[in-house]
Amino acid sequence: MVNTLRTIPLFTVERLSIYLRTFRESLVEGMDFISSTEIGKRNDFTAAQVRKDLSCFGNFGIKGKGYNISELINTLETILGLDREWKVAIFGLGKLGGALASYKGLKNARFNVVAIFDVDPKKVDKTYKNIPVYHSDMLKKVVREKKIQIAIVAVPTDSAKATIQRILDAGIEGILNFTEARVPYPDEYIMKNINLAGELESISYYLIHSDR
Amino acid sequence: MVNTLRTIPLFTVERLSIYLRTFRESLVEGMDFISSTEIGKRNDFTAAQVRKDLSCFGNFGIKGKGYNISELINTLETILGLDREWKVAIFGLGKLGGALASYKGLKNARFNVVAIFDVDPKKVDKTYKNIPVYHSDMLKKVVREKKIQIAIVAVPTDSAKATIQRILDAGIEGILNFTEARVPYPDEYIMKNINLAGELESISYYLIHSDR
DNA sequence: GTTTAATTGTGAATTCTATCACAATCTATT
DNA sequence: AATAGATTGTGATAGAATTCACAATTAAAC
Ligand SMILES: NC(=O)c1ccc[n+]([C@@H]2O[C@H](COP(=O)([O-])OP(=O)(O)OC[C@H]3O[C@@H](n4cnc5c(N)ncnc54)[C@H](O)[C@@H]3O)[C@@H](O)[C@H]2O)c1
Ligand SMILES: NC(=O)c1ccc[n+]([C@@H]2O[C@H](COP(=O)([O-])OP(=O)(O)OC[C@H]3O[C@@H](n4cnc5c(N)ncnc54)[C@H](O)[C@@H]3O)[C@@H](O)[C@H]2O)c1
Numbered sequence: 001m002v003n004t005l006r007t008i009p010l011f012t013v014e015r016l017s018i019y020l021r022t023f024r025e026s027l028v029e030g031m032d033f034i035s036s037t038e039i040g041k042r043n044d045f046t047a048a049q050v051r052k053d054l055s056c057f058g059n060f061g062i063k064g065k066g067y068n069i070s071e072l073i074n075t076l077e078t079i080l081g082l083d084r085e086w087k088v089a090i091f092g093l094g095k096l097g098g099a100l101a102s103y104k105g106l107k108n109a110r111f112n113v114v115a116i117f118d119v120d121p122k123k124v125d126k127t128y129k130n131i132p133v134y135h136s137d138m139l140k141k142v143v144r145e146k147k148i149q150i151a152i153v154a155v156p157t158d159s160a161k162a163t164i165q166r167i168l169d170a171g172i173e174g175i176l177n178f179t180e181a182r183v184p185y186p187d188e189y190i191m192k193n194i195n196l197a198g199e200l201e202s203i204s205y206y207l208i209h210s211d212r
Numbered sequence: 213m214v215n216t217l218r219t220i221p222l223f224t225v226e227r228l229s230i231y232l233r234t235f236r237e238s239l240v241e242g243m244d245f246i247s248s249t250e251i252g253k254r255n256d257f258t259a260a261q262v263r264k265d266l267s268c269f270g271n272f273g274i275k276g277k278g279y280n281i282s283e284l285i286n287t288l289e290t291i292l293g294l295d296r297e298w299k300v301a302i303f304g305l306g307k308l309g310g311a312l313a314s315y316k317g318l319k320n321a322r323f324n325v326v327a328i329f330d331v332d333p334k335k336v337d338k339t340y341k342n343i344p345v346y347h348s349d350m351l352k353k354v355v356r357e358k359k360i361q362i363a364i365v366a367v368p369t370d371s372a373k374a375t376i377q378r379i380l381d382a383g384i385e386g387i388l389n390f391t392e393a394r395v396p397y398p399d400e401y402i403m404k405n406i407n408l409a410g411e412l413e414s415i416s417y418y419l420i421h422s423d424r
Numbered sequence: 425g426t427t428t429a430a431t432t433g434t435g436a437a438t439t440c441t442a443t444c445a446c447a448a449t450c451t452a453t454t
Numbered sequence: 455a456a457t458a459g460a461t462t463g464t465g466a467t468a469g470a471a472t473t474c475a476c477a478a479t480t481a482a483a484c
Pocket of ligand 2: 099100101102103105303304305306307308309329330331332335348365366367368369370371372375390391392408
C-alpha cells in the first residue's frame with residue numbers, strides 16, 4: 001500500500017537522497033539489483049529502516065532478489081523532483097558563495113544557479129563563472145524575470161536576517177541558509193539551515209562526553 | 213535534578229549551539245535575562261522545549277525572571293567543550309577547503325585549523341593563510357605531532373572514502389564530512405555529514421509535495 | 425518441479441522526542 | 455509585607471521514528 005504524501009516521515013525524506021546516491025554508486029559498480037541489507041550496510045542504517053522508507057512510496061522490491069537499481073534511480077529522482085531543472089540564486093559572493101557558485105555538483109544535480117546577489121559595488125553588474133551578479137536591490141525584479149525558486153544564503157551573519165526576510169518577501173519558497181542566523185518563517189515556505197559552528201560544537205560535545 | 217550525560221537526547225545537543233548563539237545575541241542587545249518563551253520565539257521552538265533542554269544540565273533559570281544570559285553563555289560553552297582550543301585539520305585545499313581554511317568564524321569559535329592536507333604537488337609544502345599545507349602521506353606523522361583532534365573533509369567525493377578511512381586509522385576521533393560519501397565507522401568515533409545535494413533535494417521534495 | 429535460501433513488506437512493539445499543564449517560586453509593585 | 459504577575463521545572467501524556475519479527479513471495483539450485 002502506498003502512503004499518502006502528507007504522512008511521509010520527515011526523516012525518510014532526508015534519507016531518500018542517500019538511497020539515491022547508493023543506487024547510483026552500485027550502478028557504476030555494475031550491479032543490477034541491491035538488497036535492503038546492502039543499502040543499509042553502506043550507510044549505517046538497518047535493513048528494516050531502508051525497506052520501510054522505500055515502501056512509503058510503493059512496492060519496488062522483488063522478494064528474494066532486492067531492488068532494481070536503475071528503476072529505483074528513476075523513481076527516486078521523480079519523487080525528489082530531480083526530473084526538472086530548479087532555478088537557484090546565491091546570496092553573497094564571498095569565499096563561500098564563490099565556492100558554491102563554481103561548484104559543478106549543483107548543476108549536475110539539476111540545481112542551476114542563474115543569479116548571484118551581492119551589495120559590493122566591485123562585484124555587482126559583472127559575471128562570475130558566467131553567472132550574472134546583481135545588486136540585492138534588484139532582487140524582486142530578477143526573481144520575477146528568472147523565476148527563481150530556491151535561494152542559497154551566504155551573506156555575513158549580520159545581514160542574514162534582513163536578507164532572508166527580503167527573500168521571503170520576494171516569494172522564493174525554498175531557502176538553504178549557510179549563516180548562523182536562525183529566522184522563523186511561515187509554514188508555506190521551506191528553509192534548511194547548514195550550521196558549520198553547530199556541527200563542530202556537537203562534535204566537540206561528544207568528544208568530551210564519552211569515555212574513550 | 214541534573215541528568216547524567218548518557219541520557220541527554222541527541223537532539224538536545226544539536227539545539228545547544230542554537231541556544232548559545234541566542235544568548236550571545238541577546239547579550240549584545242543589552243539584555244541581562246531572557247525567558248524560555250523569548251528564546252523559543254527567536255528560533256521557532258516551544259518554550260517547554262527550551263526549558264526541558266536546559267534542565268538536562270542543571271537548574272539555571274530564575275522563576276518569574278528567566279535565564280541569566282552571561283551565566284548561561286559560560287555554562288553552555290563549558291558543556292559544549294568551547295572552554296578549550298580544538299586542533300583541526302582540513303583535507304582538500306580546493307574551492308570549499310580554501311573557503312573553510314580562511315573562515316574567521318572557526319578560530320573565533322575555538323576551532324583552530326593547524327594543518328591542511330592535499331595531494332596536489334602545486335599546493336603541498338607551502339602555506340595557505342599561514343596554515344601549513346602537507347601531503348596526505350604525512351597524515352599520521354602530522355596528526356601525532358600536532359595533536360589534531362578534528363578533521364574536516366573537503367576532498368573530491370571519489371577519494372572521500374579512502375581519505376576518511378585513513379583519518380580514522382590515524383586516530384582522529386571527530387570528523388566533519390562535506391562530501392557526499394557516507395562511510396560507516398566505529399562507535400568510538402563521531403562523524404557528522406553536511407550534504408549540500410541532500411539538503412537541496414529535500415527542499416525540492418517539499419516544494420513539489422505541498423499544495424501552495 | 426521441488427526444495428532451499430534469500431529477501432521483501434508490514435503490523436506490533438519499542439524507543440526516542442516533544443508538548444501539555446500546573447504546582448512551585450521568584451520578581452516587582454504598591 | 456501582602457498581592458499580582460511572570461516564569462521555571464517537571465511528571466504525565468501524546469506523538470514520531472525505529473526496530474522487531476515473521477508470513478508471504480520470489481529466485482536459484484538441484
Ligand atoms: N567561509 C566559510 O567557509 C563559511 C563556512 C560556513 C558558513 N559560512 C557563513 O557563510 C556566510 C558568508 O561567509 P563568507 O566567508 O563567504 O563571507 P565573506 O565576507 O567572504 O562574503 C560575504 C559576501 O556577502 C556580501 N554581502 C554583504 N552583505 C550583503 C547583503 N545584504 N546582500 C548580499 N550580499 C551581501 C559581501 O559583499 C561579500 O561578498 C557567513 O554567514 C558565514 O558565517 C562561511
Ligand atoms: N565547492 C563547493 O561549494 C562544495 C559544496 C558542498 C560540498 N562540496 C564537496 O566538497 C568536496 C570538495 O569540493 P571542491 O569544490 O572544493 O573541490 P575541488 O576540486 O575544488 O578541490 C578538491 C581538492 O582536494 C584535493 N585532493 C584530491 N584528492 C585528495 C586526497 N586524496 N587527499 C587530499 N586532498 C585531495 C585536490 O587536489 C583539490 O585541491 C567535494 O566532495 C564536493 O562534493 C563542495
